[in-house]
Amino acid sequence: MKNFSRQRKLIVSILQNSFEHPTAEEIFYLARQKEKNISLGTVYRNLDMLSKENVIEKISTPIGKVKYDLKKDKHYHAICKLCGEIFDFYSNINLEKLQNDIKKQTKLETFCEELSVLGICEKCQKGEKNENN
Amino acid sequence: MKNFSRQRKLIVSILQNSFEHPTAEEIFYLARQKEKNISLGTVYRNLDMLSKENVIEKISTPIGKVKYDLKKDKHYHAICKLCGEIFDFYSNINLEKLQNDIKKQTKLETFCEELSVLGICEKCQKGEKNENN
């Protein structure tokens, strides 16, 4: 963090203070408030690097939007297939069993505990429309 | 299926005969072999409808590619964060507990058993590069 660039620190702090899971575009917009010349390319590049360094999680939603989440506490994501909203949830399920199943059956050796489950959220079940569908 | 259009039947049959998880573009390419004038828009529209009807599963990978899978047998997906490859796996983990955790904590009421876990595949761990990274 010490040797993070000003821009990168800003991006991390935006994620720290965000309860939702902002998109790159939203992070860019918020960043502009403090760093008036920051470019969208910089936002993307840093999000990419932070995600590869496992500081943040990149979440691809079923409606195409990509969202970002700071990896603070260990939690999982339930995502609505129709509007793409992400709901955090906690669970003490035994992931070891799942991890073993995966290890035995696939070539995916490292298990990142990035797990998501799809569903339909309350609003979408009621047929409420929003900006995403 | 009976009242599916010729084009839609073709798309389903392509997914039926595909071991991998093809992208819309790949499905389009394969479809063209049999239906020389099928358009990409038709492929997208049908994939969307089939996915909403729960006939197929739309899988968003961490590298941006969107892939499709026919819902035949119940299985889950382990996806490589770096190359986006999808590995099917089976598990008899008790999803009921997970489902309960989700139900209690989120507004996501319907649980679709579409679950994916991210990781790093063998090849990517070895640092092998491929067309996607």
Place this chain on the structure above:
DNA sequence: AATAAAAATAGGAATTGTTCCTAATTTTAG
């Protein structure tokens, strides 16, 4: 079988999200 209404399609234009490029700036190491 004829016809009107509804649904689906082909083809391509438009839009959106993301990556890539380059010159300039900032940081790091010696």
Place this chain on the structure above:
DNA sequence: CTAAAATTAGGAACAATTCCTATTTTTATT
């Protein structure tokens, strides 16, 4: 203090997806 390495801003380029419209196909009704 200086040279090399890394990062940035800004914008062009690219790729995936959606949208639009005229045409074709299907369905339902008689």
